[in-house]
Amino acid sequence: MVQAWYMDDSTEDPRLPHRAEPARPVGLEQLRRLGVLYWKLDADRYEDDPELEKIRRERNYSWMDIITICREKLPDYEEKIKMFYEEHLHLDDEIRYVLDGSGYFDVRDEEDRWIRIAMEKGDMITLPAGIYHRFTLDEQNYVKAMRLFVGDPVWTAYNRPADHFPAREQYVALLAQTA
Numbered sequence: 127m128v129q130a131w132y133m134d135d136s137t138e139d140p141r142l143p144h145r146a147e148p149a150r151p152v153g154l155e156q157l158r159r160l161g162v163l164y165w166k167l168d169a170d171r172y173e174d175d176p177e178l179e180k181i182r183r184e185r186n187y188s189w190m191d192i193i194t195i196c197r198e199k200l201p202d203y204e205e206k207i208k209m210f211y212e213e214h215l216h217l218d219d220e221i222r223y224v225l226d227g228s229g230y231f232d233v234r235d236e237e238d239r240w241i242r243i244a245m246e247k248g249d250m251i252t253l254p255a256g257i258y259h260r261f262t263l264d265e266q267n268y269v270k271a272m273r274l275f276v277g278d279p280v281w282t283a284y285n286r287p288a289d290h291f292p293a294r295e296q297y298v299a300l301l302a303q304t305a
């Protein structure tokens with residue numbers, strides 16, 4: 127089961143858990159209302175996993191690669207880490223499947239509060255186009271993740287404010303229906 131919670135307001139190291147006190151856990155149903163989809167898979171068999179294949183087929187996640195985020199493996203590490211943690215959106219879904227290590231995706235809820243989603247080995251997530259979000263490693267400082275995409279990947283991130291994009295407007299309209 128996915129671990130997610132509302133964040134505190136502390137400006138300390140983003141790699142710390144930043145759980146609000148008292149604790150306010152967030153469940154799958156609430157994430158779903160934000161358009162966030164989640165699957166638990168067996169990461170040890172990602173190369174030959176019928177469950178993964180089924181998701182990819184049904185959702186047209188045709189493209190994929192594998193990225194390792196840690197100081198030793200990622201070129202321009204410091205710069206990239208900073209970039210990942212800037213609040214931003216994309217015009218397409220962001221799909222990640224953690225094969226090893228761990229990290230946090232933070233997403234804004236319908237009232238603009240941060241929800242932190244703890245991603246570890248076997249967790250796969252889709253963030254909808256137009257949702258404001260960010261990513262950070264946790265104290266392990268290491269994640270290996272599959273990046274999936276519908277068609278040819280576009281990595282462009284639009285830092286907030288980016289409210290004028292149709293993808294954002296569509297997302298806000300979806301929130302109004304579900305949240």
Ligand SMILES: [Fe+2]
Pocket residue numbers: 214215216220259260283
């Ligand atoms: Fe992103």
